[in-house]
Amino acid sequence: MKGGQKIVFIFVNIIAFCNGSSEECKPKVAVIGGGIGGASAAHFISELFENVVDIDLFEANKIGGRLATVTLQDDQFEAGGSVIHNRNQLMKRFAELLGLQPRPSSTNELYGIWNGDEFIFQESNYEMITLAKLIYRYGMDPVYLYRFVNSVLDDFDKIYELQDNGRGFRNVTDLLAAMNPRFPSMLQVSMKDHLKNLGYSARLIDELVQATLVVNYGQETDVQSFVGCVSVAGVGSSLWSVKGGNKGVVEGLINRHKHIRTRPYVVEKVSYNQKYDWSNGMLSSEDYPYTLTYKAKEEPHVQTDKYDIVIVTTPLTSDQRMPIRFENFPNNEDFMLSGNYQTTYATFIEGQLNATYFGLDGSIQGILSCNPEKTVISSVGKLSSVEGHESNVWKIFTRKSLSSEIIGRMFSKVNEKSGPIEHEWKAYPKYSINDKPGDFKLHNALYHENAIEWAASAMEMSAIGGRNVAILAYNDYMDHCKRLKGFGSKKRKLNFKIEL
Numbered sequence: 462m463k464g465g466q467k468i469v470f471i472f473v474n475i476i477a478f479c480n481g482s483s484e485e486c487k488p489k490v491a492v493i494g495g496g497i498g499g500a501s502a503a504h505f506i507s508e509l510f511e512n513v514v515d516i517d518l519f520e521a522n523k524i525g526g527r528l529a530t531v532t533l534q535d536d537q538f539e540a541g542g543s544v545i546h547n548r549n550q551l552m553k554r555f556a557e558l559l560g561l562q563p564r565p566s567s568t569n570e571l572y573g574i575w576n577g578d579e580f581i582f583q584e585s586n587y588e589m590i591t592l593a594k595l596i597y598r599y600g601m602d603p604v605y606l607y608r609f610v611n612s613v614l615d616d617f618d619k620i621y622e623l624q625d626n627g628r629g630f631r632n633v634t635d636l637l638a639a640m641n642p643r644f645p646s647m648l649q650v651s652m653k654d655h656l657k658n659l660g661y662s663a664r665l666i667d668e669l670v671q672a673t674l675v676v677n678y679g680q681e682t683d684v685q686s687f688v689g690c691v692s693v694a695g696v697g698s699s700l701w702s703v704k705g706g707n708k709g710v711v712e713g714l715i716n717r718h719k720h721i722r723t724r725p726y727v728v729e730k731v732s733y734n735q736k737y738d739w740s741n742g743m744l745s746s747e748d749y750p751y752t753l754t755y756k757a758k759e760e761p762h763v764q765t766d767k768y769d770i771v772i773v774t775t776p777l778t779s780d781q782r783m784p785i786r787f788e789n790f791p792n793n794e795d796f797m798l799s800g801n802y803q804t805t806y807a808t809f810i811e812g813q814l815n816a817t818y819f820g821l822d823g824s825i826q827g828i829l830s831c832n833p834e835k836t837v838i839s840s841v842g843k844l845s846s847v848e849g850h851e852s853n854v855w856k857i858f859t860r861k862s863l864s865s866e867i868i869g870r871m872f873s874k875v876n877e878k879s880g881p882i883e884h885e886w887k888a889y890p891k892y893s894i895n896d897k898p899g900d901f902k903l904h905n906a907l908y909h910e911n912a913i914e915w916a917a918s919a920m921e922m923s924a925i926g927g928r929n930v931a932i933l934a935y936n937d938y939m940d941h942c943k944r945l946k947g948f949g950s951k952k953r954k955l956n957f958k959i960e961l
């Protein structure tokens with residue numbers, strides 16, 4: 462009886478190896494960061510492995526990351542990433558998948574561009590008048606710019622089909638070149654020079670284009686021209702947000718998969734287990750290639766866990782609040798990028814705008830600065846709540862913290878019970894034409910989603926970056942695992958003989 466059981470057991474084992482049961486290729490994955498990039502990566506990993514995977518998603522703060530809300534008077538408002546372009550397909554797909562509704566950006570809000578002395582441009586209630594004003598000040602340039610940016614978006618759209626077909630890219634240059642071979646060179650030319658070379662007027666560049674960069678990225682036209690185009694793409698297009706808050710997409714994507722375990726810890730270190738043998742894998746003395754060291758936020762006690770795949774979805778620049786260390790990698794690599802992130806303050810105030818302060822007599826719902834050194838503010842805008850209710854809440858973007866004295870002059874009837882609330886963000890990369898575009902693939906099974914932010918930072922970009930690292934991780938792991946299985950069955954045969 463005993464011997465018979467043993468033979469059956471061995472037989473079952475052999476069958477399992479011959480069939481190559483998918484259980485054998487079930488990786489343990491760590492995703493570091495619970496923003497849209499981490500959620501996208503975890504979601505697509507789950508899809509690609511058809512749920513035969515274990516994912517630990519580490520988030521030290523709140524799920525959502527740079528997608529977050531603030532509450533004033535029982536209403537919630539977007540505090541970080543807020544608007545989504547109508548051509549952003551992944552964000553659209555996510556919302557549909559999760560049954561979340563779009564909340565269109567209000568169209569009856571009137572914006573003006575302010576240089577600190579005067580409003581050089583103001584929208585009108587009537588679209589035709591707005592267009593006439595634009596042409597009066599800038600000639601046909603805005604029309605050509607709109608067409609130019611749309612042609613960039615047409616090329617950008619190619620990424621969706623490439624990703625649907627399982628294409629992954631090891632670095633930002635490769636990803637951009639797949640959209641259009643000329644895109645990588647856009648990283649080496651400033652937005653200002655790029656548009657100048659195309660024949661646009663200085664006035665258009667210094668006013669309209671500059672105003673979009675100041676409000677979207679807290680920066681000016683010396684940024685590289687790919688992010689410059691992403692910034693301009695919002696103008697004249699329909700924009701939307703997710704009803705209930707954009708962070709609902711992140712929460713929904715994570716909660717939908719049972720095998721994603723959310724772990725509320727700070728990751729301090731990723732170390733490479735040099736004894737892990739990539740050709741022998743699980744049969745070598747180290748079972749897993751990577752060890753994560755992590756701890757609860759306020760506690761000194763650290764814990765460790767081992768993984769087959771590690772996906773970093775938080776920026777690897779030295780200015781981040783919870784930097785990750787890399788240990789024991791070949792050549793002492795630490796994978797840190799040399800750049801910095803732009804600090805943006807978002808201040809929320811419930812009150813009335815003091816039009817006189819801005820030299821206005823009529824009412825206005827939004828002010829964009831094209832001269833932030835002089836105007837102090839980068840932008841001021843009246844908000845609707847995440848449910849779409851109108852409010853008297855205003856959001857002010859600045860590069861420095863706003864003093865209460867200036868707030869007191871810009872606004873009247875400030876509700877002191879509900880604010881002001883200030884949110885300081887390490888918001889997006891500080892762009893220049895000297896940035897070295899980073900790698901998505903850092904090591905054999907170690908990946909970095911946020912490399913994509915150096916092309917342009919936006920929710921959709923992080924969603925695409927997350928999907929890209931998921932595809933890379935899946936393809937690499939399946940190759941690796943198939944090789945191991947070939948080797949593994951040989952080794953098992955040996956054991957089989959010994960047992961007999």
Ligand SMILES: Cc1cc2nc3c(=O)[nH]c(=O)nc-3n(C[C@H](O)[C@H](O)[C@H](O)COP(=O)(O)OP(=O)(O)OC[C@H]3O[C@@H](n4cnc5c(N)ncnc54)[C@H](O)[C@@H]3O)c2cc1C
Pocket residue numbers: 493494495496497498499519520521522523524525526527528540541542543544545726727728729774775776783784785805807886887888889910911918919920921923
């Ligand atoms: C003020 C502001 C306005 C914006 N406006 C827009 C907009 O209108 N439209 C748009 O498309 N985009 C906008 N963006 C950009 C957009 O929000 C970001 O590009 C996107 O949310 C980044 O997502 P992510 O997942 O890559 O990173 P994050 O959201 O930053 O996620 C990283 C997560 O990792 C966690 N983490 C970091 N280190 C560790 C660690 N060591 N251990 C554990 N967890 C860690 C963090 O807590 C964080 O939650 C805006 C951003 C800001 C700040």
Ligand SMILES: *[C@@H]1O[C@H](CO)[C@@H](O)[C@H](O)[C@H]1NC(C)=O
Pocket residue numbers: 631632634635
């Ligand atoms: C990007 O990766 C490709 C290989 O896929 C490589 O040939 C190229 O040199 C890399 N580019 C950069 C800028 O690292």
Ligand SMILES: *[C@@H]1O[C@H](CO)[C@@H](O)[C@H](O)[C@H]1NC(C)=O
Pocket residue numbers: 815817818819869870871872873
């Ligand atoms: C509004 O701004 C003007 C100009 O800066 C200032 O003189 C006035 O006192 C402000 N009003 C209020 C109510 O703060």
